Amino acid sequence: MTTVDLMDRRDHLLGAGAPIFYETPVNIVRGQGVWLYDDTGRRYLDMYNNVPCVGHCHPHVVEAMYSQSQTLNVHSRYLNEDVLDYAERLANLHADPLTSVVFTCTGTEANEVALAIARAVTGGHGFICSDAAYHGNSAEVSKFTRVSQQAEEEKASEIRAFPFPQGYRSLHDGVSDEELTELYLAEVERAIHGLRSDGIRLAGMLVCSIFANEGLPSIPREFMPRAAEIVRDAGGLVIADEVQAGFCRTGDWWGYETTGFVPDIVTMGKPMGNGMPVAGAAASSELVDEFRRKKRYFNTFAASPLQAAAGMAVIDVIEKEGLASTVDKTGIYLRGELRKLQVGCEPMADIRGHGLFIGMEWVQDRDSKRPDADGASAVVNRLREKGFLIGSAGPLGNILKIRPPLVFKQEHAELFLTAFEECIGQTHYA
Amino acid sequence: MTTVDLMDRRDHLLGAGAPIFYETPVNIVRGQGVWLYDDTGRRYLDMYNNVPCVGHCHPHVVEAMYSQSQTLNVHSRYLNEDVLDYAERLANLHADPLTSVVFTCTGTEANEVALAIARAVTGGHGFICSDAAYHGNSAEVSKFTRVSQQAEEEKASEIRAFPFPQGYRSLHDGVSDEELTELYLAEVERAIHGLRSDGIRLAGMLVCSIFANEGLPSIPREFMPRAAEIVRDAGGLVIADEVQAGFCRTGDWWGYETTGFVPDIVTMGKPMGNGMPVAGAAASSELVDEFRRKKRYFNTFAASPLQAAAGMAVIDVIEKEGLASTVDKTGIYLRGELRKLQVGCEPMADIRGHGLFIGMEWVQDRDSKRPDADGASAVVNRLREKGFLIGSAGPLGNILKIRPPLVFKQEHAELFLTAFEECIGQTHYA
Numbered sequence: 001m002t003t004v005d006l007m008d009r010r011d012h013l014l015g016a017g018a019p020i021f022y023e024t025p026v027n028i029v030r031g032q033g034v035w036l037y038d039d040t041g042r043r044y045l046d047m048y049n050n051v052p053c054v055g056h057c058h059p060h061v062v063e064a065m066y067s068q069s070q071t072l073n074v075h076s077r078y079l080n081e082d083v084l085d086y087a088e089r090l091a092n093l094h095a096d097p098l099t100s101v102v103f104t105c106t107g108t109e110a111n112e113v114a115l116a117i118a119r120a121v122t123g124g125h126g127f128i129c130s131d132a133a134y135h136g137n138s139a140e141v142s143k144f145t146r147v148s149q150q151a152e153e154e155k156a157s158e159i160r161a162f163p164f165p166q167g168y169r170s171l172h173d174g175v176s177d178e179e180l181t182e183l184y185l186a187e188v189e190r191a192i193h194g195l196r197s198d199g200i201r202l203a204g205m206l207v208c209s210i211f212a213n214e215g216l217p218s219i220p221r222e223f224m225p226r227a228a229e230i231v232r233d234a235g236g237l238v239i240a241d242e243v244q245a246g247f248c249r250t251g252d253w254w255g256y257e258t259t260g261f262v263p264d265i266v267t268m269g270k271p272m273g274n275g276m277p278v279a280g281a282a283a284s285s286e287l288v289d290e291f292r293r294k295k296r297y298f299n300t301f302a303a304s305p306l307q308a309a310a311g312m313a314v315i316d317v318i319e320k321e322g323l324a325s326t327v328d329k330t331g332i333y334l335r336g337e338l339r340k341l342q343v344g345c346e347p348m349a350d351i352r353g354h355g356l357f358i359g360m361e362w363v364q365d366r367d368s369k370r371p372d373a374d375g376a377s378a379v380v381n382r383l384r385e386k387g388f389l390i391g392s393a394g395p396l397g398n399i400l401k402i403r404p405p406l407v408f409k410q411e412h413a414e415l416f417l418t419a420f421e422e423c424i425g426q427t428h429y430a
Numbered sequence: 431m432t433t434v435d436l437m438d439r440r441d442h443l444l445g446a447g448a449p450i451f452y453e454t455p456v457n458i459v460r461g462q463g464v465w466l467y468d469d470t471g472r473r474y475l476d477m478y479n480n481v482p483c484v485g486h487c488h489p490h491v492v493e494a495m496y497s498q499s500q501t502l503n504v505h506s507r508y509l510n511e512d513v514l515d516y517a518e519r520l521a522n523l524h525a526d527p528l529t530s531v532v533f534t535c536t537g538t539e540a541n542e543v544a545l546a547i548a549r550a551v552t553g554g555h556g557f558i559c560s561d562a563a564y565h566g567n568s569a570e571v572s573k574f575t576r577v578s579q580q581a582e583e584e585k586a587s588e589i590r591a592f593p594f595p596q597g598y599r600s601l602h603d604g605v606s607d608e609e610l611t612e613l614y615l616a617e618v619e620r621a622i623h624g625l626r627s628d629g630i631r632l633a634g635m636l637v638c639s640i641f642a643n644e645g646l647p648s649i650p651r652e653f654m655p656r657a658a659e660i661v662r663d664a665g666g667l668v669i670a671d672e673v674q675a676g677f678c679r680t681g682d683w684w685g686y687e688t689t690g691f692v693p694d695i696v697t698m699g700k701p702m703g704n705g706m707p708v709a710g711a712a713a714s715s716e717l718v719d720e721f722r723r724k725k726r727y728f729n730t731f732a733a734s735p736l737q738a739a740a741g742m743a744v745i746d747v748i749e750k751e752g753l754a755s756t757v758d759k760t761g762i763y764l765r766g767e768l769r770k771l772q773v774g775c776e777p778m779a780d781i782r783g784h785g786l787f788i789g790m791e792w793v794q795d796r797d798s799k800r801p802d803a804d805g806a807s808a809v810v811n812r813l814r815e816k817g818f819l820i821g822s823a824g825p826l827g828n829i830l831k832i833r834p835p836l837v838f839k840q841e842h843a844e845l846f847l848t849a850f851e852e853c854i855g856q857t858h859y860a
Binding site: 075087 | 521700
C-alpha cells in the first residue's frame, strides 16, 4: 500500500487529523535497539524515542514480559508480591520521602492521581504551573495545557500559570543568574497570590522537572529549590512530572536531581515500561495513606504483575548496562559537537539540555533571536529523509528536540552529526 | 511471607486502604484458563474475572504479544498497518454507524474521549447518567459516580442522574412492563429538563449498556431504545459504556445488542486485551473527524502495535472457540440451576443477567426485599474459602456478581453449584 492509501485508510479508521509526524509519514514495521525500519527495509535512527528508553524490543524486557504473561496477569485486588517488589525498587531509586507508589497506566492518569493527592491532603483546589505546560490529555489535566494561550472562557480559574524560567529568552536580558532567579520567583509568588486573592486555596505546583515541553530551557540554578520552598510555605505540595524527565534521560535517575529539588509527589510514565503502559505517582506513605483514606481509587490494569515485570526489566537494563553514565558522556559529546557546527550556521542558536535530552533554538538570526518554526520543521523533515527521526517542541515551535534512547552511543551520534551537517549545508531551511 | 506480613508490606508500599478483596486476601501467583493459584498451590475458580475474558494466560494471546514485542512497539505518530487492521476489525464487530476508533489505554480514558467527542460535536456540556453509575477514576469521569449519593457540594451541576431502570426494586410495584418503561422514561426526561432549566445544553447520555455496576437489573424491554431516542431528540449523543458489557460477556458481542439500542459512541476496555491495557471509543467517522478537528488528542501508549496484537488475538480466540454461543448456553444453565436452589434458601432473591454476567439479590426476606449486604459479603467470603472467587455489587452492596471468563464451561458451573449449595446450607449467612 502506498503512503497516500495508508493515510486515507488511517484517516477513515482513526479519524482525519489523528496526530502524525512528518510531511511524508514513515511506515514503520520493525524496531531494534536505536533503529526503526520502514516497509522497504530502510532504517531510521530513532532520536525522538520518548518511550522505548532501553531501545526497541530490548530482549531482557521482551523476555520478562513473555515469562510473566505466561504465568499471571491479573488486577491488584488480590495480593501479589511482584508488584510490591517493583514498588519497593522504584521507591529505592527516589529521594528519601518518596516511599509509596500509586500505579496507573498512563502519565495522564499519574498526574490525575497527583492532583487528587495534593487536593485531598491540603484541602486546597488551586494549582500553579508553567505557561507552556503539557501534562496530559484528560479533561482535568488538560486544563494545565498552555494556560496562558487558552481562550478566556476555557481558562480554569483554579489553575494559574507563571512564565517558565529560561536563560535564552529570559524575562530580562543582561542580568545575573541570581537576579533572574528572583525575577522568576516573583512570578511564582504572583501566581500564588492570584489564587489567594480570588479565595482559592493552594493545593500545589505541577511542573516538569526539566520543563521539557517548554523546550528544555536553561533554568537559573536556584530557581527550582526556591520555587518549591515558596509553594510549601504557601501550604501547597510540589509535584514533579517526571514522565519525560525520568529514568536517566538526563543522565541522572530523575530530572529533579538534575534541577536540584526534592518534590512531595513525583509522577512517572513514558519510559517506565519501554512501551508497556505503566505509570504511577510516588509520594511519602503519609501522603498516600491520607489519599487512600479520603478517595477510593482503583485502576483496573494498573499495579498488575505484567506492569511490574516490564518495569523491573527496564530498571535492570539501565543498571546492568550502566546507562546513566553513558547517557551523560554521550550527551556531553553530542552537545559539544553541535556547538562546533554553530559557527557556520546562523539559525543554530542556544544548544542546551541534559544527558540525552537536547534542545536547540532555531532562529532567523541570532541577534534578534526571532524564532523560526518553519525552519525547524524543515530541518526535522530533511533529517527524516536522511533516515534520522527527531522532533520539534516549545511554545514557539522552533526548538529542535533531540532525544535518542539511553542506549544511543557515540557511533550513533557521529552518524547523526554527519547527516545534520549535510542538512544545514543545504541553502534553504524553509 | 504470611498474609499479615504481606498486607503490612502492601499497606506501606501501595498505601493503607489500597482496594483488596476478601476478609483474608488471596496471594495469587499463577493463572491458567479459568483457574487462579495461590502461593500454596491451591486453585481458585475465577468467577470475578472482569479482564482476562478468554482465560488467564491464553497461549494465543501470550504468543501474539510476544511475537509483536520482539518486532515493534512504538507510538502512533508513525504509520503502522497493524493498528489499522485492528481498528477495522473492531469496527466490523460494531453496529453500522460505528466505523472509527480512538484508542486509549484504560476505560476511564475511553470515557474521557467519549465525553469530549459529545461535547465537541454538540456544543453542549451537560450529561445525564444513572444514579448508581461508575464509569472511571479521573476527576471528570468520577463526577458520574453515584451522582445521587454525592454530597451536595460535590454534585457536578453539568451531570444529572435518573433512577436506573429495574424490575425488582422498581419505581412502582405491580405495573406492566410497558407502564414501567413510561415511568422510567419520564425520569430521563426530568433529568434532561433539569439541565435545560438551568441553562445547560445537553451533550449526551452516558450509561453502561447493561447497568453492570447498578447490579445488572432487569430493564423494561423498550427502555433503552426509547431513552436513546429521547436523548437524540433533545440534541444529545448516546454513549454506551461497554467496558464491562462488551466482548461477548452477555453472549452478544455488545451489551447494546442485548438491551436493544444503537449508540452514537461506544467505549470499550477491560476484556479488550485480556490484561494488556487496551481501551478505546468507537463512533462514526463523521463524529471522530469533528472531534479531531476541534481537539488535539494524543495518547502515548495507545494505538500501539502491541495493543493491536493483544486485541486482535482476543477477537481471534472469541471467534475461533465459538465463545459467544457457549457463553449463552452456560449462562442459561447456571441461572437455571441457581433458581432451583432458591426453593430452600430465603435470601436468594432475584436472579438475573445475561450470558456469563449474573446478578443475584441477597435479601433478609423475600417479602420485604430488605437488602442484606452483610449476608452477601459473608457468602462471597465463604466461597473464597471454598476456592471460588466472586464479587458483590450494586448501590446497596447486596448483589452477588458472578462473572466467570468466557471459557467457563458447564463442568465449572457444576463445581460452583456444589460449593454454593454447601455455602447456603450453612445456617448463618452473616
